[in-house]
Amino acid sequence: xxxxxxxxxxxxxxxxxxxxxxxxxxxxxxxxxxxxxxxxxxxxxxxxxxxxxxxxxxxxxxxxxxxxxxxxxxxxxxxxxxxxxxxxxxxxxxxxxxxxxxxxxxxxxxxxxxxxxxxxxxxxxxxxxxxxxxxxxxxxxxxxxxxxxxxxxxxxxxxxxxxxxxxxxxxxxxxxxxxxxxxxxxxxxxxxxxxxxxxxxxxxxxxxxxxxxxxxxxxxxxxxxxxxxxxxxxxxxxxxxxxxxxxxxxxxxxxxxxxxxxxxxxxxxxxxxxxxxxxxxxxxxxxxxxxxxxxxxxxxxxxxxxxxxxxxxx
Numbered sequence: 647x648x649x650x651x652x653x654x655x656x657x658x659x660x661x662x663x664x665x666x667x668x669x670x671x672x673x674x675x676x677x678x679x680x681x682x683x684x685x686x687x688x689x690x691x692x693x694x695x696x697x698x699x700x701x702x703x704x705x706x707x708x709x710x711x712x713x714x715x716x717x718x719x720x721x722x723x724x725x726x727x728x729x730x731x732x733x734x735x736x737x738x739x740x741x742x743x744x745x746x747x748x749x750x751x752x753x754x755x756x757x758x759x760x761x762x763x764x765x766x767x768x769x770x771x772x773x774x775x776x777x778x779x780x781x782x783x784x785x786x787x788x789x790x791x792x793x794x795x796x797x798x799x800x801x802x803x804x805x806x807x808x809x810x811x812x813x814x815x816x817x818x819x820x821x822x823x824x825x826x827x828x829x830x831x832x833x834x835x836x837x838x839x840x841x842x843x844x845x846x847x848x849x850x851x852x853x854x855x856x857x858x859x860x861x862x863x864x865x866x867x868x869x870x871x872x873x874x875x876x877x878x879x880x881x882x883x884x885x886x887x888x889x890x891x892x893x894x895x896x897x898x899x900x901x902x903x904x905x906x907x908x909x910x911x912x913x914x915x916x917x918x919x920x921x922x923x924x925x926x927x928x929x930x931x932x933x934x935x936x937x938x939x940x941x942x943x944x945x946x947x948x949x950x951x952x953x954x955x956x957x958x959x960x
Contacts, residue, residue: 706731899956
């Protein structure tokens with residue numbers, strides 16, 4: 647009976663994966679639809695009501711957004727094609743699969759529940775964090791070009807709002823849609839400082855804070871904003887070059903991190919495929935699962951230490 651239940655849960659997980667892949671493909675059909683979805687998430691509730699039905703979250707996501715606002719903000723920063731509802735449902739399905747799978751193999755219930763909880767919470771966190779990091783990296787790569795474009799627009803005689811609008815129209819994702827959100831918020835009556843502060847909350851990076859501080863200081867004290875932007879673009883490019891040098895220097899440590907982290911799982915999977923009895927023959931021993939559970943803990947601690955050593959922030 648337990649095996650049939652496990653097969654049923656696996657079938658449900660496959661259906662959820664196919665549904666998620668279909669939604670992801672539909673959400674990325676074109677740049678225009680991606681921009682509209684991003685604008686809909688950045689506007690107020692009154693503006694969101696006028697958007698397309700695909701941009702509106704489901705009832706479960708709305709309830710979870712009110713309950714877990716930090717998770718909702720993380721999904722907005724990552725521009726995830728799914729809401730909090732599908733994320734929580736996927737995590738629950740993963741928990742059931744891991745728990746039932748380990749229980750079928752003979753693992754103690756407490757250990758199976760602990761491992762399933764760790765995977766069900768850690769996997770969505772890693773997925774959303776990876777999406778956020780990639781999007782933030784693209785934003786940082788495009789920021790010097792955006793600042794240069796604003797500086798050229800100011801030199802041509804355009805006001806600040808018009809220069810920001812040029813960035814929103816001409817820059818690709820994520821820079822263009824994000825600046826277009828700022829322009830729309832200002833159009834709907836939000837103060838420029840508050841609109842830029844919302845942008846900083848979506849991309850909490852030091853370079854963007856320097857950009858917003860330059861706007862505020864220049865508006866209060868006066869000065870040539872175009873020259874300030876040109877100097878700022880040079881400083882951002884210099885910082886990016888330094889960051890890339892650090893990544894190149896620490897490349898060996900990063901490779902060590904991935905090898906040390908992935909090697910135990912690769913070896914364990916290979917042993918299960920080539921010699922299943924290597925683990926199954928001793929799975930009934932009372933010391934098997936306590937000894938096996940000790941390895942992931944030490945592996946996680948070592949991986950965190952290595953990553954902290956090679957992930958240098960500037």
